[in-house]
Amino acid sequence: xxxxxxDVTGNIDVGAGLDVTGDIIASGDITANGxxxxxxxxxxxxxxxxxxxxxxxxxxxxxxxxxxYDATSDVSRFNVATNGLVSVPGAFDVNDTLSVTxxxxxxxxxxxxxxxDFRLKCNSGSFHIEDITNAGNRLSIDSSGxxxxxxxxxxxxxxKIKLGAS
Numbered sequence: 001x002x003x004x005x006x007d008v009t010g011n012i013d014v015g016a017g018l019d020v021t022g023d024i025i026a027s028g029d030i031t032a033n034g035x036x037x038x039x040x041x042x043x044x045x046x047x048x049x050x051x052x053x054x055x056x057x058x059x060x061x062x063x064x065x066x067x068x069y070d071a072t073s074d075v076s077r078f079n080v081a082t083n084g085l086v087s088v089p090g091a092f093d094v095n096d097t098l099s100v101t102x103x104x105x106x107x108x109x110x111x112x113x114x115x116x117d118f119r120l121k122c123n124s125g126s127f128h129i130e131d132i133t134n135a136g137n138r139l140s141i142d143s144s145g146x147x148x149x150x151x152x153x154x155x156x157x158x159x160k161i162k163l164g165a166s
Contacts, residue, residue: 047071108132 045060055072068078106121116133125143
């Protein structure tokens with residue numbers, strides 16, 4: 001063509017490599033059989049654009065951080081940092097079991113606008129609720145089922161303590 005491009009109706013079979021400088025625009029599917037697809041650059045991005053609905057997403061590598069990015073709302077939805085730390089910047093719902101596995105697994109509950117912050121922790125067969133702001137153990141349940149309250153136990157006025165059926 002006089003405008004410098006090639007129009008192809010049908011398939012092109014290339015027996016060797018194909019080097020292209022510039023954009024490749026395909027109006028159909030692109031299939032790679034038996035190989036890899038590599039996207040290289042200083043911040044490689046794969047755009048996932050839904051032409052009839054929102055949001056649209058980008059899968060990208062930004063300074064070594066793997067990111068799933070909501071391009072419609074201009075916000076990151078999922079990140080894996082270079083040290084392996086996974087962060088979900090918004091709400092995170094688990095529709096089945098959430099397992100935290102370690103020699104001393106814990107979940108930190110950090111209140112970003114007030115203190116105290118707490119930790120739910122399992123250590124040496126005991127469950128603990130710790131105040132991590134004030135470095136204090138608040139409640140423990142040991143492996144025999146005994147409950148230990150590490151400070152005062154306050155009840156509101158007009159409340160009752162029931163023991164057994166009485």
